[in-house]
Amino acid sequence: MRSRILMLLGAAVFFMTFSTSAMAGDLDGFKGEKGEIKIAGGTAHIPVMKEAAQRIMGVSPDVQISIAGGGSGVGIKQAGEGLVDIGNSGKKPSEDEVARYGLHLFQWAIDGVAIIVNPANKVRALSQQQVMEIYAGKISNWKEVGGVDKQINLYTRDEASGTREVFWNQALKKGEIAANANFSVSNGAMKAAISQDPFAIGYVSVGHIDESVAAVAFDGVVPSRETVKEGKYAIARGLYSCTKGAPAGLTKKFIDYLFTAEGQQIVVDQGFITVK
C-alpha cells in the first residue's frame, strides 16, 4: 500500500519536473539573466513581442523588455541610430539602409495586409480598381460599391508605417491617397478606429483581424492566414526584426527565442504565419 503511494508520488514528481522542463525549455537560457532590451518600430509585431516579453520576464525578473511602436521606418532608424536594441519592420529595409546602418535582418513571420471595414458594413468584396479609386477619393460613397448611401471614411497610416508602404505598393500600385484620410498611428489603432466607425475603410496586418472588424475580399480572395500562406492572397510581406551589427547577449537570446518552437507557436497564436 505504502509503496504504491510512494510510487505514485514518485511518478507525479517525475512527471511534473519533466513537463515543466519541457514547457520552459526554450526559456531556460533566460534564467538568471539580467539586463534590458529596448524594442521599437513595426506595430504589426507588437502582439508577438508583448507575449514573448511577458514569458521571458516571467521566468527572469531581472530582465526588462520595453516595447514601443512608431512604425517600421522608426524601427529601422532607431535601431540604426543605436537608440533601441531591436527595431522591427513590416517591410524589408532597403539595401541602402542595410548598408548605411550595418543592419542584420531576421524574418520570423509572414503576414498579409488586409483591407477591413466595420462589421456593420455589408460590403465584403472589392476589386483592386475599386480600392484604388476609393483611396484616391474618386469613389466617395458606399453605394457606389454596393453598400449603403453613406460617405466613405478613409483611414490611412503615416509615412513611417511598413503596412502603409506594402499596401500602397501592392494594393494601390503607388496610387494617390486622398488628403482627407484620417490617420491612425498603428495597426492596433487602425483596428480600433474601424471597429468604432460604421462607414470606415482601412487596412491592417492580417494577424490583427478579429471579430471587431470585417476583412474584405481583395480581387475575390478573402485575406486570411490560409490564403496568405498558400500564396493566393496577393498583399503579403515578411515581419522583420533588425539589429545594428550582429546581435549579442540578451538581444541575441531574444531573437533566437522567436525562432524556437515556443516562439513560433506564439507567432501562430497571434495570427501570423511561421517561417519554419
Place this chain on the structure above:
Amino acid sequence: MGRLVERIIVLFSWLSGAILLSVICAVTGYLCFKGLKTIGPALIFGSTDPMSALLLRQRVFDGLFPAMAGTLLLVLMSVGWAIPLGTAAGIYLAEYAGVKTKKIFDLLFDLLAGLPSIVIGLFGFSLTLFLNRHVSKELHPCLLLSSIALAFLILPYIIRTTQIALENLPMHNRLTGLAMGATRMQNLVHVLLPQALAGMVSGILLAIGRCAEDTAVIMLTGVVASAGVPRSVLSHYEALPFYIFYISSQYANQQELATGYGAAILLLFICLLLFGLAFVIKKNLPCQVFSQR
C-alpha cells in the same frame, strides 16, 4: 427694451452655467458609469499577488501597477529637479532682483510658462539626440531625460508661486526681523520663508498634478506602452496618462478598454486629490498669503 436685454443676459448666464455643469456631469458620469466596476485591486495588480508586485518580486502584466510606478518615479524626479531650482529663482526674483533684471526674468518665465508642452517635449527629444551623439552613446530617451524635460515644464509654476508667496507678505513682517538686527539671509530663512511656506507648498502640489497629467512631454522623451516597472533611470517606462492615451486609440479588446476607463478614473482621482490638498493647505496653514488679494 432695457428690461428685455437684462432678461436675456440673465437667461443666457443661467443657460451657460447649466451647459457647463451638464458637460462636467457627462464627462465624470460617463467615466464612472463605464469604469467604476473595474476599480479594485485587480485593476492595479492584475492577476499578480499585490504584495509580491509591490516588492518587485513578480511582474504585473495585466494591471496598472507599472504605469503608476512610472508616473510616481517621474513625478518625484521632476519635482526633485524643479523645486530647488524654482524656489531659488523665485526667492531671487522676490527678494534680490532689481527692477530691470526682474522685468527681463518675468518676461522669460511668462514665456516658459506659456510654451506648449509639446514644444518642451520636442526640446527634450532633441536634447536626447544631442547628448546621444556628442556625450554618450548610452543615453536614449529614458526616465531621467523625461524628468528633466518635465521639470522645465513645471519650473515657471514653482518660481511664480514662490515669488508671489514672498511678495505678498505684509511689510511689517518683512521689517521686524531686519529691525531686530537679523541679516537679510537670517530674515529670509527664519521669518519670511516659514510664513510663505503654505503658498509655496500649494504651488508645488499643483505642479505635481501638472507632472502627473502631462502626456505630450513624455510621449517624446521615453514613455512606452509596455515596459514594466523601470529598473533604472536610464530605462524606458510606462506612465498613467500615456497609458490612457494609448488605450483610447489602440485597445486590443474590451477588457483592455475597461482597464483604460479604470485608469482614467484613477488619474482623475489623483489629480483632484492633489488639487484639493493644495487648496486645503492654502486655506488652513497659519499664514494666509493668498487671502490678502
Place this chain on the structure above:
Amino acid sequence: MTATCERAVERLFFAAAFVSAFVTLFIFGFMVYYGLPLFSGGRFLAILTSHWAPHQGSFGIYPMIVGTLAISLLAMVFAFPLSMGCAILISVVSRGRLSRILRKVVEVMTGIPTVVYGFVGIFLLIPLVRNVFDAGSGMCVLSASLMLAVLVSPTMILFFCDSFDRVPRSYGHAVLALGGTRIQHFLHVTLPCAWPGIIVAVTMALGRAVGDTLIALMLAGNAVQAPDSVFDSARTLTSHIALVFAADNESLEFKAIFACGVSLYLFTTILVLMIRLAARARGKVGQVG
C-alpha cells in the same frame, strides 16, 4: 564671514534664476539649430505656405497651421460666450452660497487632466457628432473644438470673475443709487472697466488652445489637409510634432517639425507680449480706483 556667505547665497539664487531663464532661450536656439537648413535663405516662409507631401519632397506645414487656427479659433467661439455667461452667473447674477459652489466647481474643473477629456471625447463625443451631423467619421475640427472649449473654459471663467471683482465697488454706487439693477451696473460700469482683464483671459485661453496636443491628436482625425468645413478631419501643429517626431533624424521630414516648434514658440511669444500690454492697461484701471 557672514557677509561673504550672504553674497554667495545671493549669487546662488541668481544662478538659479539665470539658468531657468537661459533654458527658455536655449529651447528656441536648440530648435532653430536642429531645423537649420529650413530656416536659411527665406525658406522658412516657403515652409509656412507650402503643402505637406513627403513623397514629392514637399515639407510645408501650411495645412497644419490652418488646422491649428481653425480648431483653436472655433474653440474660442464656443468657449468665449460660455465662459462669459458662467462668469456673469457667478459674479453678478447668483449670490452667496450658490455663487461660491459654482466657483468651486469651476476651480475643480481646472484640475481635470487633458487626457481624460480626450478619452471621454473619443467614446462619447465622436459617435455623437457622427450620428447627429451625419458627416464623416466624427473625428473632425468640430469635435476637437468642442472638447477644447470645455478644456479652456474654466480658466477663462475664473479670470473673467477675477477681473469683474477687481473693478472697485465705489465705481458703481451712482448707478445703484439711481435705482439701476445689478445687470445695468454690470453692463455700464463693470464690463467697460474690466476689458483689459477680459483680453488677458481670452489671450491666455487662445494660447492654451493652440498649445494643446492631446485633444486635437485624439479627436481631430489628423488628416493632412487645410480643412474646408468644420466636419473635415484636420491636423494641428502640435499633433504633427507628436506624429512624426520619430522619423529619420537627417530627413527634411524630421527637420520640418522644428519649423512647427519654432512657429508655436513665436506664437506664444506674441501672445505673452499681448498679455503684458493688456495687463498694463489693467494695472492702470486698478490704479485709478
